[in-house]
Amino acid sequence: MRLLFLGDVVGRPGREAIVDQLPALRTKWKLDLVVINGENAAGGFGITETICDDLLNAGADVVTLxxxxxxxxxxLVFIDRQPRLLRPINYPARTPGRGATVVEAANGGRVLVINAMGRLFMDALDDPFAAVDKALHDCPLREVVDATIIDMHAEATSEKQGMGRYLDGRVSLVVGTHTHVPTADEQILPGGTAYQSDAGMCGDYDSILGMQPEEPVRRFVQKTPGSRLEAASGPGTLAGIAVETDDATGLALHVAAVRIGPHLSQSRPHFWE
Known part of the structure; x- marks a missing residue:
């Protein structure tokens, strides 16, 4: 199965890069499933129903937050009527929405997607390891689904790596989001799970984490209140990870970083080109 995960969409540049490029990539790479993290898609802060629909219409099968x-x-309202939009599974039980879903891939396979959030340097939430464990128990790889993708939205690289090692051999892909900077550690772990500490962002990399750089720099220098952060407005880059799985096991056969656009070194899955 051919899987593509794209990192945090930041503002209009990220949205436009996806709308402009993803439909052609789905065809060229014969993608079976695409997951996109959309939590910064609305000007850098959250997501709207219209934007969620735009990402899904462009070729995303699931949008994570x-x-x-x-x-x-x-x-808070539309997430309950959009089954393909996920919030972290370890939010409190009464939080609207869902943290996991099973979707049908283009090849007819079934894919479990789980969105989890770390706790180091983040808001206090329930244990993400226990929450993911329960979801996997209810929907195990090779028995119920053909592939499983975990979006581990976390600040600490160690916590993301911990989730990767904890789930190695039980899921197809563990990929980190949140820090907006693509890491160079894409790999297949010893048990067969594809892993990357952070997929990076889909947005304008002539920025600070997708935001216009002037106000963040001013805050670092002066440490005083200022204006609201604004999303950068230059051309967007797609960033993420491509994984091909073994249909017999659901584990990874090939993995590659994806970076398409200005400012970063380019990377594409050579095994699909």
Missing amino acids: GNHSFDQREA
């Missing part, structure tokens, strides 16, 4: 899940208050 994170600590900005409900920055746009309308998300």
Whole structure:
């Protein structure tokens, strides 16, 4: 199965990069499933129903979120009627929405997607390891689904690596989101799980984490209140990870970073090109 995960969409540049490029990539790479983290898609803060629909219409099968899940208050309502939009599974039980879903891939396979959020340097939530464990127990790889993707939305690289090692051999892909900087550690772990500490962002990399750099720099220098952070407005880059899995096991056969656009070194899955 051919899987593509794209990192945090930040503002209009990220949205436009996906709308402009993803439909052609789905065809060229014969993708079976695409997951996109959309928690910064609305000007850098949360997601709206219209933007969620745009990402799904462009070729995403599932949109995941994170600590900005409900920055746009309308998300508290529409998330319950959009089964392909996930918030972290370890949010409190009464939080609107869901943290996991099973979707049908283009090849007819069934894929479990789980969105989890770390706790180091983040909001206090329930244990993500226990929450993911329960979801996997209810929907195990090779028995119920053909592939499993975990979006581990976390600040600490160690916590993301911990989730990767904890789930090695039990899921197809563990990929980190949240820090907006693509890491160079894409690999297949010893048990067969594909892993990357952070997929990076889909947005304008002539920025600070997708934001216009002037105000963040001013805050670092002066440490005084200032204006609101604004999303950068230059051309967007797609960043993420491509994984091909073994249909017999659901584990990874090939993995490659994806970076398409200005400012970063380019990377594409050579095994699909």
